[in-house]
Amino acid sequence: MAAPIPDLPILAEDDSMLTRKFGREVANYFSGSPLNRVSFLRGDHGFLSSAFSHPTASFLLMENLSPLAQDPTKLAYVEKSIVEPLTGSDPFKKTEEELLKEFNSDVAFPVILFLGIDEKKKSGFEYKDYRGAPYFAVDVTPKGSITEVAKGVIEAAKAKGVSFLPGTRHITLNAPEGEIPWFFVQKTTPADIGAAAIYAQARALLDWNARNPFCGGCGQKTLSVNAGMKRTCPPTDLAGVPEGGAPKERGPCPTRHGVSNLCFPRTDPTMIVAVVSADGTKMLLGRQKRWPPYWYSTLAGFLEPGESIEEAVRREVWEESGVTVGRVVIHSSQPWPYPANLMIGAIGQATTEGETINLGNDPELESAKWFPMEEVRDALLTGTSGLGEAAPEGYKEGGLRLPPQTAIANRLMDAVTGGFLAASKI
Structure with missing residues (x-):
């Protein structure tokens, strides 16, 4: 039996000169996320901490790149209490500088992605001029020192009657129903969350993080920062250092000299x-x-x-x-x-x-x-x-x-x- 075909995203109508001349713009499957990514705030740990801790924050779990879902068409989200045993109560409270100083290549951490805020939801979350329900994705794949804790998070999520979608493509997920908000046309157009677009964003970023555990400049282990959007090569390492000891200097790396050449997601x-x-x-x-x-x-x-x-x-x-x-x-x-x-x-x-x-x-x-x-x-x-x-x-x-x-x-x-x-x- 063929899989159901989800509706495709449709941009809001407009009467611009370009539309009259060239026709309506097309939005294809995997596009059309109604989340505002506010990408310039990914390095703002005050914002990330507030968003992560807010009661309306939603967390999409991904195990080996398979998303948690209600069924083949709808993603499932969990609350903070489910992921907290793995992520801690506030994984963004420390700055990037502090994380670099405390880097220990023997300790595994789950990758936590900030996906954006849903500005249509009056959630009560507010940071400066930005309002909306926060969305995150968390890699709960059991690995290394977090294997058992990750398994516990997976079981806690499944206990809610949801499961991880099997397979690799997941092209049955819903695109936004109705019209996609278009910032310069109809920003307030109502639309349901586009499962396909959110999954695509989370999958691509988690896959990139998983493929880049080592620095392309020196081959040493890297650290995920900027809410999953950047990997950096720390200058020191606490691996093998007795508690309270000074971190070991790592080998030289071209990313730490001259123009910074840190690793960012590729497209x-x-x-x-x-x-x-x-x-x-x-x-x-x-x-x-x-x-x-x-x-x-x-x-x-x-x-x-x-x-x-x-x-x-x-x-x-x-x-x-x-x-x-x-x-x-x-x-x-x-x-x-x-x-x-x-x-x-x-x-x-x-x-x-x-x-x-x-x-x-x-x-x-x-x-x-x-x-x-x-x-x-x-x-x-x-x-x-x-x-x-x-x-x-x-x-x-x-x-x-x-x-x-x-x-x-x-x-x-x-x-x-x-x-x-x-x-x-x-």
């Missing part, structure tokens, strides 16, 4: 493109060997240093399919937290002389074909599914299969077959 820009033929009647799609039979998608690839998005589109399409693309326009983008991609969606048009398919350059694709627009349009209605799912009801064996609505590839194909404008819901 990998990736282009993905729906390529149309020169006469606009066909669409170029490709497939990899590991995909189900008849399952095709748009072409994609990573941007390289010193390369524009448009150049990356032309290079990747030619390398993978041999097709030469001329004009390229940007359609929309999608956060894709596996682990930290930003999918930049584009629509490109092949040149009249460059439509011949040649798979002899890059062997990534097993097949690439030009499909008539009508066939793609029909497949968007009857042939979409996730890679691990069976074809939907109504699909006829041998027909074209495509990615689901939660993938930007689907939205690009829908936009092209619908007239190249903003994507519509099928």
